[in-house]
Amino acid sequence: MISKKKWLSVPYLFWSGLFIIVPLGMVVYYGLTDRTGAFTLENITAIATAGHAKALRLSLLLSFVSTVVCFLLAYPLAMILAQVQVKRHNFIILIFILPMWMNFLLRTLAWQTLLEKNGVINHVLSFLHLPALKIINTPAAIILGMVYNFLPFMILPLYNALSKIDGNVINAAHDLGAGHIYTFFRIILPLSIPGIISGITMVFIPALTTFVISSLLGGGKLLLIGDVIDLEFTKTSNWHLGSGLSMVLMIFILINMVLSAIFDKDGEGSML
Amino acid sequence: MKKNKKLPIKVTFILTALFAALSLCGCTSSDKGVNGQVIVYNWGEYIDPETIRMFEEETGIKVIYDEFETNESMYPKVESGAVAYDIACPSDYMISRMIENGMLSEIDYSKMPNAKNNIGTQYYEQARGFDPENKYAIPYCWGTVGILYNQTMVDEPITRWAQLWDEKYADNILMQDSVRDAFMVAEKLNGDSMNTLDPDELTAAKNLLIGQKPLVQAYVVDQVRDKMIGGEAAIGVIYSGEAIYTQKENPDLVYVIPEEGTNVWIDAWVILKNAPNKENAEKFIDFMCRADIALMNFDYITYSTPNVAARELIEDESIKNSEIAFPDLSQYENLETYVYLGEDGDSLYNELWKEVKAH
Amino acid sequence: MKNAAKKIYIALIVLFLYAPIGTLMVLSFNASKTRAKWGGFSIKWYIALFENEEILRALFNTLIIALISSLVATIIGTIACIAMTGMKRQAKSVLMGITNIPMLNADIVTGVSLMLLYISLGIRFGMGTILLSHITFNIPYVILSVMPRMKQLNPSTFEAALDLGSSHLNAFFKVVFPDLLPGILSGFLMAFTMSLDDFIITHFTKGVGVDTLSTKIYTEIKKGIKPEMYALSSLIFVTVLTLLVLINLSPDKSKKEKK
Numbered sequence: 093m094i095s096k097k098k099w100l101s102v103p104y105l106f107w108s109g110l111f112i113i114v115p116l117g118m119v120v121y122y123g124l125t126d127r128t129g130a131f132t133l134e135n136i137t138a139i140a141t142a143g144h145a146k147a148l149r150l151s152l153l154l155s156f157v158s159t160v161v162c163f164l165l166a167y168p169l170a171m172i173l174a175q176v177q178v179k180r181h182n183f184i185i186l187i188f189i190l191p192m193w194m195n196f197l198l199r200t201l202a203w204q205t206l207l208e209k210n211g212v213i214n215h216v217l218s219f220l221h222l223p224a225l226k227i228i229n230t231p232a233a234i235i236l237g238m239v240y241n242f243l244p245f246m247i248l249p250l251y252n253a254l255s256k257i258d259g260n261v262i263n264a265a266h267d268l269g270a271g272h273i274y275t276f277f278r279i280i281l282p283l284s285i286p287g288i289i290s291g292i293t294m295v296f297i298p299a300l301t302t303f304v305i306s307s308l309l310g311g312g313k314l315l316l317i318g319d320v321i322d323l324e325f326t327k328t329s330n331w332h333l334g335s336g337l338s339m340v341l342m343i344f345i346l347i348n349m350v351l352s353a354i355f356d357k358d359g360e361g362s363m364l
Numbered sequence: 365m366k367k368n369k370k371l372p373i374k375v376t377f378i379l380t381a382l383f384a385a386l387s388l389c390g391c392t393s394s395d396k397g398v399n400g401q402v403i404v405y406n407w408g409e410y411i412d413p414e415t416i417r418m419f420e421e422e423t424g425i426k427v428i429y430d431e432f433e434t435n436e437s438m439y440p441k442v443e444s445g446a447v448a449y450d451i452a453c454p455s456d457y458m459i460s461r462m463i464e465n466g467m468l469s470e471i472d473y474s475k476m477p478n479a480k481n482n483i484g485t486q487y488y489e490q491a492r493g494f495d496p497e498n499k500y501a502i503p504y505c506w507g508t509v510g511i512l513y514n515q516t517m518v519d520e521p522i523t524r525w526a527q528l529w530d531e532k533y534a535d536n537i538l539m540q541d542s543v544r545d546a547f548m549v550a551e552k553l554n555g556d557s558m559n560t561l562d563p564d565e566l567t568a569a570k571n572l573l574i575g576q577k578p579l580v581q582a583y584v585v586d587q588v589r590d591k592m593i594g595g596e597a598a599i600g601v602i603y604s605g606e607a608i609y610t611q612k613e614n615p616d617l618v619y620v621i622p623e624e625g626t627n628v629w630i631d632a633w634v635i636l637k638n639a640p641n642k643e644n645a646e647k648f649i650d651f652m653c654r655a656d657i658a659l660m661n662f663d664y665i666t667y668s669t670p671n672v673a674a675r676e677l678i679e680d681e682s683i684k685n686s687e688i689a690f691p692d693l694s695q696y697e698n699l700e701t702y703v704y705l706g707e708d709g710d711s712l713y714n715e716l717w718k719e720v721k722a723h
Numbered sequence: 724m725k726n727a728a729k730k731i732y733i734a735l736i737v738l739f740l741y742a743p744i745g746t747l748m749v750l751s752f753n754a755s756k757t758r759a760k761w762g763g764f765s766i767k768w769y770i771a772l773f774e775n776e777e778i779l780r781a782l783f784n785t786l787i788i789a790l791i792s793s794l795v796a797t798i799i800g801t802i803a804c805i806a807m808t809g810m811k812r813q814a815k816s817v818l819m820g821i822t823n824i825p826m827l828n829a830d831i832v833t834g835v836s837l838m839l840l841y842i843s844l845g846i847r848f849g850m851g852t853i854l855l856s857h858i859t860f861n862i863p864y865v866i867l868s869v870m871p872r873m874k875q876l877n878p879s880t881f882e883a884a885l886d887l888g889s890s891h892l893n894a895f896f897k898v899v900f901p902d903l904l905p906g907i908l909s910g911f912l913m914a915f916t917m918s919l920d921d922f923i924i925t926h927f928t929k930g931v932g933v934d935t936l937s938t939k940i941y942t943e944i945k946k947g948i949k950p951e952m953y954a955l956s957s958l959i960f961v962t963v964l965t966l967l968v969l970i971n972l973s974p975d976k977s978k979k980e981k982k
Binding site: 325 | 729732733736737739740741742743744746747750758759799800802803805806807809810812816817818819820821822823824825826827828829830831832833835836837839840855856858859862864867868870871872874875902905906908909912913916919920922936937940941944948952953956959960963964967971
């Protein structure tokens with residue numbers, strides 16, 4: 093092991109204790125009380141009401157689809173990029189992160205301009221005598237927005253993990269008679285698991301609670317769980333219900349923890 | 365791997381270059397004025413910055429200006445006391461909430477002659493809806509909520525909320541994506557009050573909105589403006605303050621106040637209870653009520669001003685007498701202003717709105 | 724053939740990522756304020772931008788906050804990753820779970836809870852509170868970028884260095900650090916990016932008069948976002964891209980000359 097020194101964990105433990113756990117404690121406090129300050133489980137069980145359950149299902153579905161699309165787009169890309177010479181690494185990283193330096197709201201509004209009925213894309217399509225694209229204000233537009241916004245968070249960890257794989261290992265596999273597909277599934281994919289886990293976490297978890305995308309690109313016709321939490325905090329000022337629902341979402345962190353713990357074992361195992 | 369060692373240097377280089385470029389312009393002037401300061405919390409882009417500069421020059425009071433984007437994001441910041449603001453400029457229902465929670469300080473009109481004389485009495489009258497004795501709020505901007513439609517995309521004039529339920533316009537309607545404005549439309553259509561808490565009336569309004577949902581192209585807030593200009597939809601629910609601007613950009617657009625009645629909203633200056641610079645706050649608000657200053661702000665914001673003296677100074681007759689900017693409120697019936705419904709009332713509306721949105 | 728397909732694939736993804744950026748750049752030259760209509764070519768927003776002290780100051784704040792918060796987050800996050808490799812599996816999973824919390828929580832939940840924390844601690848709201856908040860939500864991105872590299876490390880090289888008489892610190896910087904660097908760098912960049920973009924958490928934890936570009940842009944929503952912001956974004960973008968290309972080209976050339 094690199095280090096068994098316990099004190100190295102002190103800064104982060106302190107930081108997460110003060111700025112994550114203590115505020116989380118406040119969320120829990122609000123989530124488990126009502127306006128009078130009395131203990132209640134209502135804010136938690138509220139997730140079961142028809143509207144909230146539907147919003148949660150929709151959010152899970154859209155985040156899942158977005159994560160899969162991101163993964164399918166990013167994996168081949170990361171593989172191609174990983175073959176580029178080492179000295180270009182940083183340039184590549186920046187190319188994929190640079191679009192995000194433009195404000196999120198401005199970028200999402202730009203997508204509106206592109207996708208709208210009289211938008212840029214439809215102008216181009218009609219110029220080419222092609223049928224118009226009717227995607228704005230549909231769930232597909234929300235997925236597009238999510239994929240657009242989170243794709244770099246999938247590309248970078250995958251690229252990071254894949255570029256670390258020693259080319260000699262792959263060559264050795266080929267020399268020993270392994271085909272491309274076999275090499276991919278037995279060598280490349282298992283070796284990139286830590287990157288896959290990071291990527292999925294960084295796409296799926298934030299996607300679960302986004303809300304601006306659904307209202308700007310989805311036309312506000314679908315209610316996502318992030319919208320509900322936002323509504324409770326900003327419109328109703330019902331921090332109790334908002335906190336309760338947020339607590340429910342933490343279940344997905346637990347699931348993620350368990351899943352990565354399972355795959356982690358494999359990931360480390362394959363290194364030894 | 366050797367290459368990578370240069371990396372931090374590269375990044376640092378990029379960033380320092382950026383900073384160098386910036387520090388040339390990043391001049392900070394945070395000195396307190398000779399006569400102290402005043403901390404103002406207003407909507408974004410809701411004042412002509414020149415008026416602030418003039419105020420500072422004339423009074424020697426330094427203005428610390430902060431902006432918010434919704435009433436709801438303003439409230440917890442003020443309430444929590446994270447920052448001790450002197451002045452805020454919330455909307456009607458939010459003011460009534462602040463009054464209810466004892467967050468505001470009473471206005472001393474004797475110290476604010478401009479506020480007393482220049483603001484039209486009809487606006488103070490209207491403000492009684494949320495500030496019954498005109499003790500706390502001085503109207504700054506006002507307007508109505510109405511329908512903006514594109515003449516080329518409809519075959520009859522739109523005059524009523526009911527036409528937003530006409531299947532002809534399916535997928536061509538933009539509704540407001542906010543609880544109160546959406547319910548207001550349905551409640552007015554039913555002939556009810558927009559501040560109703562009657563369960564039957566609310567259920568009726570909710571069912572109307574659910575029924576309308578298949579016809580609605582999108583629920584939007586600020587995007588109505590751009591989408592209507594771009595011809596994305598035929599009909600949209602919009603604030604009157606945007607009407608003049610959108611018409612200028614797209615002459616096919618027409619703004620109407622629906623026959624069933626609508627919401628008259630008022631954004632007003634209030635002084636906060638624990639304002640650290642109360643006297644300066646009074647001076648600031650009074651300065652903003654001066655006719656020439658109010659005119660500058662009207663020109664900048666283009667939302668209707670309640671400042672009668674300023675309206676007199678408007679040179680362009682077409683704007684001065686514009687039915688959109690200055691509708692004669694006495695001509696319309698059923699005009700109402702939102703009031704705060706209490707936490708339970710808000711929760712009730714929100715539950716119903718979520719049902720509409722989740723349907 | 725295969726190479727061409729690869730290049731086309733990269734080009735398509737880059738096009739996808741840069742399409743909205745291109746749109747914004749075009750809109751920054753739009754004489755009309757609305758994004759829905761082309762009102763003719765104009766550079767007036769660029770002129771207005773340089774006359775607008777507020778925006779420039781917000782830009783300055785934004786960059787300072789992003790730089791400091793991502794640097795601190797990178798240091799804390801990287802150390803945390805190193806520390807975590809020495810931990811037991813369970814402890815590690817729990818800590819990773821905690822790390823994910825700021826990412827999962829809706830920004831508004833994080834923002835409000837941090838605001839309450841600062842009030843209860845009696846910290847004065849200002850630049851400092853923004854920094855603390857940004858560091859907090861930046862750390863997860865650093866950890867998640869460095870972790871995969873960490874797991875792929877070969878511990879024996881580090882031990883070999885120790886066996887050869889290197890000090891711990893020396894062995895770390897000579898052997899481990901270079902291997903981690905790409906992960907650290909992408910973590911830093913992600914943190915920097917997240918910080919640039921954050922709005923809600925900044926709104927709730929900022930002091931009076933301290934604005935970032937995001938808070939400026941969001942407050943403009945009610946009256947319509949002014950194309951000055953498009954102009955500024957385009958300028959930042961072009962500047963960074965130019966620098967990037969220049970820096971990446973120059974060492975290459977020198978190498979070739981040496982050869």
